[in-house]
Amino acid sequence: MTNTTNDNVSFFLGANTPEGFYSLFPELYSPEDGWRLYIIKGGPGTGKSTLMKRIAAAADRRGQFCERIYCSSDPESLDAVIIPSLKVSIADGTPPHVIEPKYPGVSEKFLDLGLFRDDRKLEASREEIIETTKENSFYHKKCVDFLLAARSCRNDTASVVIPSMKIASLHKFSEKLSEKLLNSICDTPVKMKKRIISAVTPEGIRDFSHTVGALSERTVVLYDNFGCAAAVILKFLSLRAAENGIEGYCCYDFMNPVSSPVALILPSLGLAFQRVKGKPEKNESLTVNCMRFYDSTVLSRHKNRLAFNSRSENEMISGAGECLIKAKATHDRLEKYYISAMDFEKMNDFSEKLIKEIFD
Numbered sequence: 001m002t003n004t005t006n007d008n009v010s011f012f013l014g015a016n017t018p019e020g021f022y023s024l025f026p027e028l029y030s031p032e033d034g035w036r037l038y039i040i041k042g043g044p045g046t047g048k049s050t051l052m053k054r055i056a057a058a059a060d061r062r063g064q065f066c067e068r069i070y071c072s073s074d075p076e077s078l079d080a081v082i083i084p085s086l087k088v089s090i091a092d093g094t095p096p097h098v099i100e101p102k103y104p105g106v107s108e109k110f111l112d113l114g115l116f117r118d119d120r121k122l123e124a125s126r127e128e129i130i131e132t133t134k135e136n137s138f139y140h141k142k143c144v145d146f147l148l149a150a151r152s153c154r155n156d157t158a159s160v161v162i163p164s165m166k167i168a169s170l171h172k173f174s175e176k177l178s179e180k181l182l183n184s185i186c187d188t189p190v191k192m193k194k195r196i197i198s199a200v201t202p203e204g205i206r207d208f209s210h211t212v213g214a215l216s217e218r219t220v221v222l223y224d225n226f227g228c229a230a231a232v233i234l235k236f237l238s239l240r241a242a243e244n245g246i247e248g249y250c251c252y253d254f255m256n257p258v259s260s261p262v263a264l265i266l267p268s269l270g271l272a273f274q275r276v277k278g279k280p281e282k283n284e285s286l287t288v289n290c291m292r293f294y295d296s297t298v299l300s301r302h303k304n305r306l307a308f309n310s311r312s313e314n315e316m317i318s319g320a321g322e323c324l325i326k327a328k329a330t331h332d333r334l335e336k337y338y339i340s341a342m343d344f345e346k347m348n349d350f351s352e353k354l355i356k357e358i359f360d
Helices: 050-059 119-161 167-181 210-213 228-243 296-301 304-339 344-359
Strands: 010-012 014-017 022-025 036-042 065-069 074-083 088-092 108-112 193-201 204-207 219-225 249-253 260-268 271-276 287-289
Touching: 010 210, 014 119, 014 193, 022 074, 036 050, 050 074, 050 344, 074 193, 119 296, 167 228, 193 260, 193 304, 204 304, 210 260, 210 271, 219 228, 219 260, 228 260, 228 271, 296 304
Parallel strands: 010 065, 036 088, 036 108, 193 249, 219 271, 219 287
Antiparallel strands: 010 193, 014 022, 065 074, 074 088, 193 204, 249 260, 260 271
């Protein structure tokens, strides 16, 4: 695997989607395999992200590989940190990604940062806090409305391009590619990790494609302006890799985080596959032009319709991002109320003790 610093390995485990907030937080840990999960509770502004950043920095200092899981509603804040070598994860367990323990005290431990908050200081702002929280929820719902409209455009595009796909050729190519690059490591199948690699945020679409390069030495680039053919290839390769005992990450984008992968990262092979839009560069190696798996006659016949859908989808996603800007503004107001009620000196002492508990 290529050398990397921990802060280059970034993902989302939750994102705003056309179906509402979609969470992959169950991917954080496996109780049956001896993992521990620290679930952080507390309101906005209580230091959840700061605590996780300190833990990630502590992992860096000790040379422990970790994944930083960012918040799509505020991509400068962390939602979780995963430290595989210790089988430890630390996560924000508050809405919209509420986490309930399966085996309290055995596999999960609550960290209540509300213990360092003087709730009496919040009473004077009670009505403002309630109204601001409702306003925040409103903008998140509007974000989903825009993403639903964007999905309608994408679905109409799919109704044109999927019937035009050369399925037999696509499956044959996927089989050959897997035979060439995915040599079996062991006879025991493994479970492929699921991650979200891009999400709509208050800063627009945040894409963690740098993670692909951080975890692999070679990347096979799948050029596909529609994503349908590339998704078929990535699904096939993900299943074949898992069958061959090759661990890795199957990564999705926010528009379809269930069944449409956009990247496959296999660190043990130093190899990754990633779908991008555009045309292959002439001097590029390790590229696949997936557009050859569509009937160009069909695409040409619907050229204007496909272009309209693309423009409209992008406009709707931009509208979703604008809603998240307003949602973040309300969240920032909420944080000010809670920050003023926090005892951060006690919080710092707690952080130091927790870091020792995790690493020492």
